[in-house]
Amino acid sequence: MMKTRAFSFLQTITTYTSSLIHNDNPNIRSTFYLSIPILVFSILLSIRWILNKKNPNQQLPPGPRGVPLLGSLPFLDPELHTYFADLVQKFGPIYKLQLGNKLGIVISSPSLAKEVLKDHDTIFANRDVPVAGRAVTYGGQDIVWTPYGPEWRMLRKVCVREMLSNHSMDAVHSLRHKEVRRLVQHIHSKIGSPVDVGEQMFLTILNVITSMMWGGTLKGDGRTKIGADFRQVVSEMTVLLGAPNVSDFFPSLARFDVQGIEKKIHVQFLRFDKIFDSLIEQRLKTEEGEEESSKDFLQLLLKLKDDEDSKVPFTMNHLKSLLMDMVVGGTETTSNTVEWGIAELMNKPETMRKAQEELDRVVGKDKSVEESHLPQLHYLQSVMKEVLRLHPALPLLVPHCPSSSCTVGGYFIPKGSRVFVNVWAIHRDPTIWVNPTEFNPDRFLNGECDFSGNDFKYFPFGSGRRICAGITMAERMVMFELATLVHLFEWNMPSSGKLNLDEKFGIVLKKAEPLVAVPTPRLSDPSLYA
Numbered sequence: 001m002m003k004t005r006a007f008s009f010l011q012t013i014t015t016y017t018s019s020l021i022h023n024d025n026p027n028i029r030s031t032f033y034l035s036i037p038i039l040v041f042s043i044l045l046s047i048r049w050i051l052n053k054k055n056p057n058q059q060l061p062p063g064p065r066g067v068p069l070l071g072s073l074p075f076l077d078p079e080l081h082t083y084f085a086d087l088v089q090k091f092g093p094i095y096k097l098q099l100g101n102k103l104g105i106v107i108s109s110p111s112l113a114k115e116v117l118k119d120h121d122t123i124f125a126n127r128d129v130p131v132a133g134r135a136v137t138y139g140g141q142d143i144v145w146t147p148y149g150p151e152w153r154m155l156r157k158v159c160v161r162e163m164l165s166n167h168s169m170d171a172v173h174s175l176r177h178k179e180v181r182r183l184v185q186h187i188h189s190k191i192g193s194p195v196d197v198g199e200q201m202f203l204t205i206l207n208v209i210t211s212m213m214w215g216g217t218l219k220g221d222g223r224t225k226i227g228a229d230f231r232q233v234v235s236e237m238t239v240l241l242g243a244p245n246v247s248d249f250f251p252s253l254a255r256f257d258v259q260g261i262e263k264k265i266h267v268q269f270l271r272f273d274k275i276f277d278s279l280i281e282q283r284l285k286t287e288e289g290e291e292e293s294s295k296d297f298l299q300l301l302l303k304l305k306d307d308e309d310s311k312v313p314f315t316m317n318h319l320k321s322l323l324m325d326m327v328v329g330g331t332e333t334t335s336n337t338v339e340w341g342i343a344e345l346m347n348k349p350e351t352m353r354k355a356q357e358e359l360d361r362v363v364g365k366d367k368s369v370e371e372s373h374l375p376q377l378h379y380l381q382s383v384m385k386e387v388l389r390l391h392p393a394l395p396l397l398v399p400h401c402p403s404s405s406c407t408v409g410g411y412f413i414p415k416g417s418r419v420f421v422n423v424w425a426i427h428r429d430p431t432i433w434v435n436p437t438e439f440n441p442d443r444f445l446n447g448e449c450d451f452s453g454n455d456f457k458y459f460p461f462g463s464g465r466r467i468c469a470g471i472t473m474a475e476r477m478v479m480f481e482l483a484t485l486v487h488l489f490e491w492n493m494p495s496s497g498k499l500n501l502d503e504k505f506g507i508v509l510k511k512a513e514p515l516v517a518v519p520t521p522r523l524s525d526p527s528l529y530a
């Protein structure tokens with residue numbers, strides 16, 4: 001039946017075509033020839049559509065229709081994490097969004113996240129490098145954006161082994177101690193006046209990271225002034241990295257940089273690049289005269305660069321990209337988490353009191369918090385987990401990109417799609433969490449969830465091969481800063497201020513309004529603040 005219909009359809013087309021070709025009117029003939037490419041294109045599109053329909057393995061996930069050419073781009077809300085979460089109601093836990101020429105796939109359930117990050121880990125361990133990411137990492141030569149393969153493995157191994165492992169962290173324990181003491185002194189000097197909590201956390205983690213990397217810290221006036229500049233640069237970079245960019249969705253338009261994102265981020269990039277160049281130059285100069293200088297990360301990297309035997313060459317661009325990853329990737333994520341922690345505790349005084357009681361019990365009222373106390377602070381660990389549940393620093397992780405086409409949730413996911421795993425939405429799913437929007441650290445007290453990425457209802461650091469490279473440092477710094485601030489100070493809003501817990505999306509989630517709070521000393525021994 002089908003065959004007969006197809007045959008008679010073909011016969012009609014052939015007769016009609018032949019009449020047009022042999023038509024005496026030259027206008028009709030030329031119109032016919034002009035319409036051939038359009039006809040061929042339409043036939044090809046129809047064949048693709050029919051094939052997709054016929055083969056269930058090639059069925060794309062559902063999703064909004066969008067408008068011709070642009071797809072859903074005109075409707076994207078800048079608060080991508082909540083916008084994506086809202087669409088789940090209509091399209092379910094896996095849906096597609098046509099973003100210009102790019103196909104976006106949004107995943108919002110534990111079982112689908114497991115398929116992407118565990119079952120098909122190798123395929124999804126790739127990245128779709130945005131123009132802005134490429135611009136700040138010497139063409140995408142860092143850990144975050146390098147495609148999955150030997151180069152990425154080499155970079156990640158270098159970083160984790162030499163700087164971010166438990167062993168390396170233990171070796172530089174005194175640097176963290178020194179910076180946290182400096183933080184306490186600074187806050188104590190501001191007693192009774194408003195303090196920008198996020199800024200102070202940022203300066204502390206920045207100093208920890210830079211002192212580990214090249215032995216440099218900001219002190220005195222420079223700590224606040226230069227540190228605040230650094231913070232602004234990092235913050236602008238992460239906002240630009242998270243912003244939807246026409247150049248990514250229409251690569252052929254990338255050279256026009258329609259929104260000016262590449263230009264803006266390049267300006268910020270140059271500021272860092274200049275700092276890195278001068279640090280490297282200084283280090284190379286001092287090394288000429290020294291037999292054995294201090295073994296910081298930069299020195300190890302410079303040595304690696306000169307190692308001609310290594311299988312994957314380590315270049316100066318790799319070196320600078322790694323410095324960039326640590327400074328940009330490690331600072332805002334960590335400092336925003338502590339800022340959220342203090343804000344949530346201030347908003348729920350009974351949780352603040354519980355945390356303080358635990359600190360008084362474990363540390364005492366006559367001592368300062370040391371890193372050795374942290375494993376015994378079970379309630380505070382639950383506070384940290386709860387903060388990262390409600391406000392995961394990277395709410396959509398870093399988007400993944402399949403290196404070959406595959407099937408997820410029964411749907412076809414084409415090679416090269418941009419895959420957003422909405423960990424923020426999973427962490428607030430009412431079918432998984434009781435009263436999901438309530439800040440309640442008690443839910444973690446049974447020790448059930450950890451950061452290993454094996455539990456797909458809770459994975460603030462991601463999961464699988466691309467899991468965060470800095471978990472050890474992040475955990476230690478968040479806990480150490482949080483414990484110290486809660487143990488030594490009471491925090492209140494300025495009389496004119498109101499605590500605001502709204503979020504603002506960038507690639508890194510932040511508070512819509514910075515937390516500016518007034519500290520007062522909590523303990524009576526003045527030597528704890530010196």
Ligand code: HEM
Nearest residue numbers: 144329330333334393394397398461462466468469470474
């Ligand atoms: C609370 C603090 C932090 C959180 C919540 C966090 C979270 C994450 C997440 C969700 C990812 C992406 C995982 C994925 O794509 O699936 C990531 C990647 C990464 N993070 Fe973190 N991070 C934090 C702190 C740090 C720190 C302190 C460092 C280093 C100093 C760091 C270095 C990195 C790097 C290098 C990557 C890229 C890994 C790769 O692509 O292979 N992060 N982080």
